[in-house]
Amino acid sequence: xxxxxxxxxxxxxxxxxPKEIGKTVKIGPLEIALFRLAxxxxxxxxxxxxHKGGVLAEGMVSGDHVFCPMHDWKINVTDGKxxxxxxxxxxxxxxxxxxxxxxxxx
Amino acid sequence: MTKQKLVLVGNGMAGxxxxxxxxxxxxxxxxxxxxxxxxxxxxxxIQLSKVLQGDTTIKDITINDWNWYEENHILLxxxxxxxxxxxKGQMVLTDKGRQVxxxxxxxxxxxxxxxxxxxxxxxxxxxxxxxxxxxxKMIDYAKSYKKAAVIGGGLLGLEAARxxxxxxMEVSVVHLSDYLMERQLDQTAGQLLQKELELQGMxxxxxxxxxxxxxxxxxxxxxxxxxxxxxxDLVVMAVGIRPNVQLAxxxxxxxxxxxxxxxxxxxEIANVYAVGECAEHRGxxxxxxxxxxxxxxxxAKAICGQETKAYLGSTVSTQLKVxxxxxxxxxxxxxxEPIKTMKVFDDYRGMYKKILIRDGKIIGAVLFGDxxxxxxxxxxxxxxxxxxxxxxxxxxxxxxTSFVASLPDEEIICGCNGVTKGTIVNAIQTQGLxxxxxxKGCTNACRSCGGCKxxxxxxxxxxxxxxxNKADQKEPICGCTTLTRDEVVEAIREKGLSHxxxxxxxxxxxxxxxxxxxxxxxxxxxxxxDPIKYHDERESRFVNxxxxxxxxxxxxxxxxxxxxxxxxxxxxxxxxxxxxxxxxVPLIKLTGGQRIDLLGVxxxxxxxxxxxxxxxxxxxxxxxxxxxxxxxxxxxxxxxxQDSIGMGIRMEKKFERLSTPHKVxxxxxACPRNCAESGIKDLGVVGVDGAxxxxxxxxxxxxxxxxxxxxxxxxxxxxxxxxxxxxxxxxETANYLERTSKWVERMGLDQIKSxxxxxxxRDVLNRRMDEALTVLKDPWQEAxxxxxxxxxxxxxxxxxxxxx
Ligand SMILES: Cc1cc2nc3c(=O)[nH]c(=O)nc-3n(C[C@H](O)[C@H](O)[C@H](O)COP(=O)(O)OP(=O)(O)OC[C@H]3O[C@@H](n4cnc5c(N)ncnc54)[C@H](O)[C@@H]3O)c2cc1C
Ligand code: FES
Numbered sequence: 001x002x003x004x005x006x007x008x009x010x011x012x013x014x015x016x017x018p019k020e021i022g023k024t025v026k027i028g029p030l031e032i033a034l035f036r037l038a039x040x041x042x043x044x045x046x047x048x049x050x051h052k053g054g055v056l057a058e059g060m061v062s063g064d065h066v067f068c069p070m071h072d073w074k075i076n077v078t079d080g081k082x083x084x085x086x087x088x089x090x091x092x093x094x095x096x097x098x099x100x101x102x103x104x105x106x
Numbered sequence: 107m108t109k110q111k112l113v114l115v116g117n118g119m120a121g122x123x124x125x126x127x128x129x130x131x132x133x134x135x136x137x138x139x140x141x142x143x144x145x146x147x148x149x150x151x152i153q154l155s156k157v158l159q160g161d162t163t164i165k166d167i168t169i170n171d172w173n174w175y176e177e178n179h180i181l182l183x184x185x186x187x188x189x190x191x192x193x194k195g196q197m198v199l200t201d202k203g204r205q206v207x208x209x210x211x212x213x214x215x216x217x218x219x220x221x222x223x224x225x226x227x228x229x230x231x232x233x234x235x236x237x238x239x240x241x242x243k244m245i246d247y248a249k250s251y252k253k254a255a256v257i258g259g260g261l262l263g264l265e266a267a268r269x270x271x272x273x274x275m276e277v278s279v280v281h282l283s284d285y286l287m288e289r290q291l292d293q294t295a296g297q298l299l300q301k302e303l304e305l306q307g308m309x310x311x312x313x314x315x316x317x318x319x320x321x322x323x324x325x326x327x328x329x330x331x332x333x334x335x336x337x338x339d340l341v342v343m344a345v346g347i348r349p350n351v352q353l354a355x356x357x358x359x360x361x362x363x364x365x366x367x368x369x370x371x372x373x374e375i376a377n378v379y380a381v382g383e384c385a386e387h388r389g390x391x392x393x394x395x396x397x398x399x400x401x402x403x404x405x406a407k408a409i410c411g412q413e414t415k416a417y418l419g420s421t422v423s424t425q426l427k428v429x430x431x432x433x434x435x436x437x438x439x440x441x442x443e444p445i446k447t448m449k450v451f452d453d454y455r456g457m458y459k460k461i462l463i464r465d466g467k468i469i470g471a472v473l474f475g476d477x478x479x480x481x482x483x484x485x486x487x488x489x490x491x492x493x494x495x496x497x498x499x500x501x502x503x504x505x506x507t508s509f510v511a512s513l514p515d516e517e518i519i520c521g522c523n524g525v526t527k528g529t530i531v532n533a534i535q536t537q538g539l540x541x542x543x544x545x546k547g548c549t550n551a552c553r554s555c556g557g558c559k560x561x562x563x564x565x566x567x568x569x570x571x572x573x574x575n576k577a578d579q580k581e582p583i584c585g586c587t588t589l590t591r592d593e594v595v596e597a598i599r600e601k602g603l604s605h606x607x608x609x610x611x612x613x614x615x616x617x618x619x620x621x622x623x624x625x626x627x628x629x630x631x632x633x634x635x636d637p638i639k640y641h642d643e644r645e646s647r648f649v650n651x652x653x654x655x656x657x658x659x660x661x662x663x664x665x666x667x668x669x670x671x672x673x674x675x676x677x678x679x680x681x682x683x684x685x686x687x688x689x690x691v692p693l694i695k696l697t698g699g700q701r702i703d704l705l706g707v708x709x710x711x712x713x714x715x716x717x718x719x720x721x722x723x724x725x726x727x728x729x730x731x732x733x734x735x736x737x738x739x740x741x742x743x744x745x746x747x748q749d750s751i752g753m754g755i756r757m758e759k760k761f762e763r764l765s766t767p768h769k770v771x772x773x774x775x776a777c778p779r780n781c782a783e784s785g786i787k788d789l790g791v792v793g794v795d796g797a798x799x800x801x802x803x804x805x806x807x808x809x810x811x812x813x814x815x816x817x818x819x820x821x822x823x824x825x826x827x828x829x830x831x832x833x834x835x836x837x838e839t840a841n842y843l844e845r846t847s848k849w850v851e852r853m854g855l856d857q858i859k860s861x862x863x864x865x866x867x868r869d870v871l872n873r874r875m876d877e878a879l880t881v882l883k884d885p886w887q888e889a890x891x892x893x894x895x896x897x898x899x900x901x902x903x904x905x906x907x908x909x910x
Contacts, residue, residue: 011903020645021652024709024902034903038619050306050430055661058649060626063619069649069657072622081272085559087161088429089272091307 007106014042014097022057022066025104032093032104033057035066035077043077044095044104050088109137112409113198113208115188115353117142119151119554120382120398121214122170127406129178135410138180139206141198144237145185147172152395152522152555154241155427158269164238169553191357193375210409213354213365213373213380217347217393222257226319232341235266244342248273251339255279255328257316259286261426263344264303268428270342271307278309278336280316280328290424290435294451295458295474302431302456311336349384349391364391369416371405381405387419394422395522395554423484423521425477425557434480437470437487438462445469448493463493478509481518481561507568508808510561519561522554530562534569542566583842584623586615591841595631604639605632606646622648627842630729633765634837637878644899650727653899654885655712663712664705666726667719668762671736671754671774672700678721685718699733699771701726713896716886722762723886729766729843734758735773737781739793746776748793753822754782757791757829763882764875767840767849770833785813788846789832791825794818798825802832802858803850811847814855816862831868834875835861 011025011034023034024047033047033056045066047057054070061067065074065083074083080092094105112128114121117140125138142148146168153167175182183200190199197207219234221227231251233243244266248254254270256263259281267277279286285296286303300310315331319341327337349364360366360374364386371379371387382398383391392398397420407414423436439462441447448461457475461468461483467490471483486496513519515528533539533548542562546552552559582588587610589597594613603609606628610620620628629646644652655663667682682702686694692706701724707715716723725732734757737743739750754774764770773782776793784790786806790813792799797818804813816832819825835858840849850858861867889895 009905011905016897018645018898021898025905026902027905052430052659054659055657058653058657058661060622060648061645062621062625063617065621067622070659074622081160082429084161086429087156087159089160 009104009106011102011104014100014102017042017102020061022059022061024055024057027104027106030106033059033066034095034102034104035061037061037077038063042095042097042102044093045075045077045080046091046093048090049073049075050082050090051086056090110135110209111207112136112138112210112212113206114138114140114212114214115191115198116214116216116382116384117144117146117148117182117184118214118216118382119148119169119395120216120402121212122148123399124212124214124381124402124405125180126170127402128410131406131412132410133178136210138178139208140175140180140182141186141188141200142182142184143187144239146238147175147182147184149238150554151237152427154235154238155265155269156556157241158235158244158266159272159429160269164241188353191353191359191378193357193359193378196377209377211378212405212409213359213378213384214382215350215353215384217383218350219343220346220348221343222316222345224316224318226321226325227343229319229321229323229325229341231321231325231339232319232343235262235342235344236347244270244340245273247340248275252276253278253338254340254342255336255338256342256344257328258344258346259283259310259312260289260344260346261287261424263342264299264308265427266342266344267303267308268306270340275340276309277307278311278338279303280311280314280330280336282313282315284313286310286312287426287433287435290439290472291433291474292439292441292460292472295433295435295460295472298456298458298474299426299431299433303428306428306430347383347393349386351384354380354384362386369404369418370408370414371401371417372408379405379409387417390419392420392422394424396420396524397422399523421484421488423480425480425521425555427555427557432473432475432477434473434477434483435471436480436484437468438464439470439472461493461496466492466494468493468496481521482513484521485517507564510564510568519565520549520551520553520558522558523550523552525549525551527565530565531569534566540566540570583627584621586610586617586620586624587613589613591627591631594628595635598631598635603632604636605641606643626651630765630767630842634878637881651729653709653712654723654727654889655707656727658705660706662706662708664703664726665707665712665715665719666697666701666703666724667721668724668758669701669721670758671734671751673736673751673755674702681719681721685715688718689715697726697733699726700735701733709900710902713886713889713900717890719886722884725763729768730770731758731761731764731766732769732771735771735782735787737775737777739774739776743776745779746793747795748776748798750774750776750782750791750793753791753793753798753825756822756826760826760879761829761833763884764833764837764879766833766837767842768845770836770846772829786810787813789813789829791829796820798822800825800828800832803846803855805845805847807845809845809847814850816855816859827868827872828862830875831862831871832858834871834878837878838871838874 049068059066365380404417462470625646736754740746786804801813
């Protein structure tokens with residue numbers, strides 16, 4: 001079996017992304033919410049709340065979680081899991097910082 | 107007298123519930139023995155779906171823990187299977203060679219998952235979805251394998267598929283029929299469901315018959331009868347269940363599809379009863395807990411020798427436990443000749459409703475997208491209600507407490523356990539319950555699928571209302587702390603805390619970074635206490651207040667420019683029209699606050715649009731002064747006694763942009779006819795001959811409330827002074843997100859009046875108000891002038907790629 005090819009996509013400089021404020025990133029047909037956490041780490045998840053499709057990039061970021069701006073669902077930005085009492089999950093994407101650049105790996 | 111011996115075969119949901127009912131009726135009548143093949147105490151099988159979806163864990167789904175058996179003197183043999191019954195000798199024999207006598211025997215052996223008898227079905231990577239063991243196997247497989255195939259697009263199959271997605275697998279669902287859940291849904295609903303689940307990431311293979319599970323040793327895929335192959339490492343069979351009747355059959359107890367029982371759950375053999383999924387009653391075998399629990403109630407009474415109504419069968423409803431998808435179905439759902447239907451189909455919002463009617467009576471319903479009417483429809487179907495009863499109880503758009511308030515007492519809130527609103531409300535009132543957990547303990551509501559939890563919570567709020575509010579005063583501001591609003595504000599003041607993180611640190615927050623409740627609240631309190639020095643934290647603001655526009659459900663925004671007092675002119679209108687055209691604004695709407703709303707604007711366009719408009723932000727998004735609505739007033743109106751427009755504009759110019767605990771709406775009417783609706787505003791001014799009346803605490807929204815008269819003053823200056831003091835007092839004493847209507851009731855009108863009567867107090871409040879007003883800037887202008895703000899908040903990164 002052929003190893004799936006992975007794409008490394010530069011999406012900008014890390015300094016340009018304010019902490020705890022999401023950034024909408026559109027890569028082709030994909031829409032990703034990119035977060036720079038208070039700790040400085042970068043996370044990327046699908047920009048669509050499993051509840052009613054709210055744009056997660058505009059949610060309030062607290063620690064490892066983002067609160068959906070539509071109905072306040074709490075979603076872990078590291079593993080994509082919706083937190084109780086709600087249920088569900090969103091896709092997560094690998095994102096890294098290299099030489100000050102944010103790279104999403106698909 | 108020695109006790110009679112009662113033996114239960116099957117330590118599952120139906121059998122054990124029946125034992126609970128028996129103990130409730132006659133705690134001492136029987137010496138009870140239970141045999142269960144599974145090595146666990148009775149657990150909630152329904153919740154296996156949620157275990158798989160990662161929302162709960164196996165240890166949290168126990169219904170009756172080991173202690174329960176002990177406390178009730180029940181002898182439980184877990185992991186032990188009854189292999190033979192001797193109905194003549196009244197004795198059972200187990201696989202461990204144990205023999206136990208009985209006076210009464212209940213069979214509750216449940217069902218067995220149906221496994222397709224196809225080649226490869228015995229491979230290690232093939233699982234059913236019925237018990238803890240299956241669930242553990244799937245979780246285990248998901249750790250090392252990527253691809254799963256679920257055979258069966260019914261309730262169980264789809265719940266399994268959702269679980270496997272959550273476990274990170276790629277999931278294919280294979281279904282024989284041409285649409286999903288064909289036994290509960292019609293084609294339209296089935297297709298809507300499919301669309302939704304495809305969005306969640308499932309792949310569907312419809313009208314496919316699986317011929318073989320292929321693979322060398324382990325599972326490698328499915329082969330369909332048309333020759334197509336789908337790769338898979340794990341195959342879950344969810345094609346149906348069959349009543350577990352072998353034991354009964356072998357022991358000479360008459361069976362058909364299930365163990366045959368009469369209306370009192372008696373089999374044809376003396377002293378042997380059956381309940382649950384293994385029983386067949388009047389030709390029906392049930393596969394949901396609600397009817398099984400009804401059966402258990404009847405059987406308990408019968409076995410305890412009490413008079414009971416006969417069990418006559420149940421009308422069942424089903425719901426799918428997959429988050430983000432609301433599906434409901436009950437009664438008869440297929441159309442044919444004499445049946446008429448009432449349908450509503452809203453493709454745009456993905457909502458579908460079908461009600462089936464025969465001879466004017468409601469006999470079935472299918473709901474997709476919004477299932478809030480489910481309980482009501484089930485009740486109407488059960489009683490064979492006339493369709494008029496449904497149409498006349500016109501669907502209200504209410505939610506939350508006002509929705510549960512509108513329900514009749516006999517409405518079933520918990521479908522699984524048949525618990526009505528009346529029962530729950532009564533339990534809350536008479537037993538002093540204050541939490542959903544207590545309600546569960548006392549009434550059984552919420553004890554099975556858990557779908558009714560939101561309604562139970564609303565009922566608590568609705569029933570306790572004021573009492574909950576009284577307790578509220580001791581309520582912490584959110585789950586991150588035990589401190590109340592007053593304690594937090596006091597600590598900020600005393601310790602001179604200056605930003606949200608510092609507050610959380612110093613005051614020992616339980617979470618490091620707070621939550622969406624406390625962050626905006628702290629941000630507000632800090633700014634209120636020190637408006638000059640505090641640096642507003644936009645990351646602690648809700649999206650609308652950070653972006654200075656109202657987010658819509660599709661992620662676009664709405665823009666409302668400021669029009670003081672609701673007055674505009676040709677030039678502004680022309681600009682608005684031009685902007686609307688230039689940015690292809692899909693909807694232009696007049697708001698209730700006399701403004702123009704441009705809806706459907708893309709995030710990236712916001713700053714450009716504001717620049718073109720060159721008007722201040724109307725703050726239609728903010729916890730702030732929204733609008734001052736005015737009537738035409740003395741200059742044109744023949745009844746007008748005062749210059750309401752002039753007064754309104756003056757108020758709006760002074761207090762615009764002010765940050766308040768919640769939104770503040772104002773109005774000025776020039777006579778008591780109140781064309782500007784001053785009676786339902788946070789602050790409403792009414793002009794009368796030679797004077798102005800100020801009304802406070804009004805609300806035209808969810809908590810409709812007529813405003814109270816605060817005072818009557820003579821001049822415009824006095825109106826300004828009183829308004830300033832009143833709003834500042836509200837800013838300093840209200841809880842964040844508390845509207846004035848609630849605040850006035852909590853503080854008491856007399857208390858507010860007595861504070862504001864004092865001229866000196868008013869001056870002090872107004873001084874602090876003026877200080878807060880000095881630092882405010884138009885946020886749209888700020889975005890126009892700052893490329894940093896534009897970049898950080900409004901720009902989207904776009905990477906065009908060709909992924910081929
Ligand atoms: C994943 C999943 C999701 C579900 N979701 C819902 C839902 O949302 N709503 C709903 O109403 N229902 C739902 N159900 C169905 C519900 O769980 C069943 O209707 C219910 O559990 C049936 O209860 P029972 O006691 O008849 O059978 P069971 O709960 O299966 O109990 C039977 C027990 O008897 C044991 N047993 C069998 N034979 C012997 C023997 N000879 N000796 C000793 N022990 C024996 C079995 O091992 C088993 O533990 C769901 C089921 C599953 C699997
Ligand atoms: S409706 Fe299932 S537990 Fe209440």
